[in-house]
Amino acid sequence: MASLSMTDDSRFGLRRQVRLAGPLPLDSGAALGPVDIAYETYGTLNADRSNAILICHALTGDQYVASDHPVTGKPGWWWRLVGEGKPVDPARHFIVCANVIGSCMGSSGPASLDATTGAPFAMRFPVLTIADMVRAQAMLLDHLGVARLAAVIGGSMGGMQALTWPTLFPQRVESCIVIASTARHSAQNIAFHEVGRQAIMADPHWRGGDYYADGQVPSAGLAVARMAAHITYLSEAGLTEKFGRRLQGRDAKTFGFDADFQVESYLRHQGLSFVERFDANSYLYITRAMDYYDIAEDHGGSLAKAFTASKARFCLVSFDTDWLYPTAESRIIVHALNAGGAQASFVELSSPFGHDAFLLECPELNRVVDGFLKGGRA
Amino acid sequence: MSELLRPDLALIARTVRQGARVLDVGCGDGALMAALRDNAGVDARGLEIDGSNVADAVGRGLSVVQGDADTDLRYYPDASFDYAILSQTLQTTRRPDLVVEELLRIGRQAFVSFPNFAHWRGRISLLWGGRMPVTRLLPDTWYDTLNIHHVTVDDFRALVKERGWTIDGQWFLKGDKETTHANANLFAEHAVFLLRK
Numbered sequence: 001m002a003s004l005s006m007t008d009d010s011r012f013g014l015r016r017q018v019r020l021a022g023p024l025p026l027d028s029g030a031a032l033g034p035v036d037i038a039y040e041t042y043g044t045l046n047a048d049r050s051n052a053i054l055i056c057h058a059l060t061g062d063q064y065v066a067s068d069h070p071v072t073g074k075p076g077w078w079w080r081l082v083g084e085g086k087p088v089d090p091a092r093h094f095i096v097c098a099n100v101i102g103s104c105m106g107s108s109g110p111a112s113l114d115a116t117t118g119a120p121f122a123m124r125f126p127v128l129t130i131a132d133m134v135r136a137q138a139m140l141l142d143h144l145g146v147a148r149l150a151a152v153i154g155g156s157m158g159g160m161q162a163l164t165w166p167t168l169f170p171q172r173v174e175s176c177i178v179i180a181s182t183a184r185h186s187a188q189n190i191a192f193h194e195v196g197r198q199a200i201m202a203d204p205h206w207r208g209g210d211y212y213a214d215g216q217v218p219s220a221g222l223a224v225a226r227m228a229a230h231i232t233y234l235s236e237a238g239l240t241e242k243f244g245r246r247l248q249g250r251d252a253k254t255f256g257f258d259a260d261f262q263v264e265s266y267l268r269h270q271g272l273s274f275v276e277r278f279d280a281n282s283y284l285y286i287t288r289a290m291d292y293y294d295i296a297e298d299h300g301g302s303l304a305k306a307f308t309a310s311k312a313r314f315c316l317v318s319f320d321t322d323w324l325y326p327t328a329e330s331r332i333i334v335h336a337l338n339a340g341g342a343q344a345s346f347v348e349l350s351s352p353f354g355h356d357a358f359l360l361e362c363p364e365l366n367r368v369v370d371g372f373l374k375g376g377r378a
Numbered sequence: 379m380s381e382l383l384r385p386d387l388a389l390i391a392r393t394v395r396q397g398a399r400v401l402d403v404g405c406g407d408g409a410l411m412a413a414l415r416d417n418a419g420v421d422a423r424g425l426e427i428d429g430s431n432v433a434d435a436v437g438r439g440l441s442v443v444q445g446d447a448d449t450d451l452r453y454y455p456d457a458s459f460d461y462a463i464l465s466q467t468l469q470t471t472r473r474p475d476l477v478v479e480e481l482l483r484i485g486r487q488a489f490v491s492f493p494n495f496a497h498w499r500g501r502i503s504l505l506w507g508g509r510m511p512v513t514r515l516l517p518d519t520w521y522d523t524l525n526i527h528h529v530t531v532d533d534f535r536a537l538v539k540e541r542g543w544t545i546d547g548q549w550f551l552k553g554d555k556e557t558t559h560a561n562a563n564l565f566a567e568h569a570v571f572l573l574r575k
Contacts, residue, residue: 335453347432375439
């Protein structure tokens with residue numbers, strides 16, 4: 001019955017946006033309301049509402065998990081995992097992916113208008129946490145009529161959200177897939193983010209975050225932030241294989257500061273194309289949320305305690321060349337889950353591509369995710 | 379339908395109680411776990427060192443964690459399983475005695491199966507050939523074998539006695555057939571012990 005009406009229901013489909021009254025109480029003590037959430041749904045919620053899967057995106061990701069990006073025109077960022085004939089398949093699953101709050105693709109963030117002033121929030125937007133993002137997702141699922149998730153899946157920051165879900169809503173999550181992620185941000189993780197934030201705030205166009213009026217955005221600072229971060233997404237071996245010390249469009253070094261090397265040119269391109277689709281203040285807010293993330297800290301220092309109320313099955317995947325969220329971080333989660341007797345699976349997959357591997361071609365990842373999701377129905 | 383199990387695994391599968399909680403240490407691609415789950419309603423968890431094996435096992439819907447029996451068993455709580463199983467893995471661990479101690483802490487009972495290095499073929503190979511045995515059951519040469527602690531049935535019995543463990547069951551295999559307890563140290567290719575503390 002539900003399935004027949006879904007095509008007529010404006011809550012479901014591509015490029016959806018909803019304004020939820022809230023207010024959403026935040027970890028900081030502040031509250032956010034109303035809360036705008038931009039999202040997409042794929043597939044159909046079945047009659048007993050047991051086939052819902054929430055996909056959580058990474059730092060600079062968005063809701064376009066399996067449809068073309070409206071700005072870049074590129075295919076959905078996880079089309080390899082989500083789509084027809086893929087492990088997460090709209091033919092079988094009802095799939096939801098929402099832009100996290102704090103971001104800039106249609107959900108409430110620093111670029112949104114503050115109803116009390118009529119101007120963009122900028123740095124007056126409340127500081128958020130990963131848990132706040134998850135609570136906003138729960139509000140969206142309430143709106144969509146989804147009480148329980150067959151699975152919540154995410155990579156990188158998406159994995160942080162996925163792992164947070166069963167700690168906040170143990171009754172709502174049946175299984176949880178956490179890929180290339182961690183249970184807490186390390187000092188090194190925080191350090192790299194701080195470099196990015198300082199680059200943004202050092203840009204004269206940043207102006208304390210109030211740059212929306214005249215279109216003079218801190219693109220140089222944001223590009224540098226992206227360049228620094230991008231290095232952490234790749235492996236040393238991957239960079240060497242892709243670029244080595246090869247020169248860019250020239251036969252000899254220029255003895256100047258042009259992008260002599262291919263790797264420089266590549267990073268500059270990454271930085272420049274990023275500023276076209278991302279808001280610098282959102283970058284500040286979301287990196288901050290990641291830095292504040294430490295699930296054990298929220299549970300008296302015990303990661304195992306965070307999951308004791310949950311009956312969920314867990315699947316963790318790391319990549320051997322990922323030095324941003326290395327395998328050791330996934331093992332910490334696995335050990336905590338084992339200590340609590342949770343049904344946990346964990347595998348370290350091999351890839352030359354570093355942290356980015358979770359977004360790239362990896363048949364083994366698809367096999368693991370597919371088997372894990374189907375295993376729940378055995 | 380489950381696949382044909384290795385003889386020692388088939389023996390363990392026949393012995394495990396319906397609906398038990400089982401930790402399979404060194405579970406490989408999860409063949410035993412899948413059989414236990416499908417045929418005996420067992421809640422099975424696995425630990426396996428090889429990533430490709432883990433991917434296979436998770437791909438068939440099993441809960442398997444990639445890890446090392448020598449270092450990762452300490453993360454499992456006391457008496458959290460009815461059985462801990464260590465099949466054909468004992469001889470590859472750095473400290474087999476400590477691994478068995480851990481099995482007996484985690485499981486109320488522990489199955490331990492291993493190839494018997496005192497089988498007569500191996501003895502002849504070493505006695506007359508003067509070479510480390512390479513047989514059907516132990517097909518690797520001394521330099522590339524994963525077996526770093528060669529153990530015999532009598533060695534294992536001595537360890538059990540020394541540590542004060544209790545033997546609840548013991549089975550000996552020649553090929554895929556059970557063989558007599560008499561002279562097992564000479565004639566058994568494989569041994570399976572069921573222990574408790």
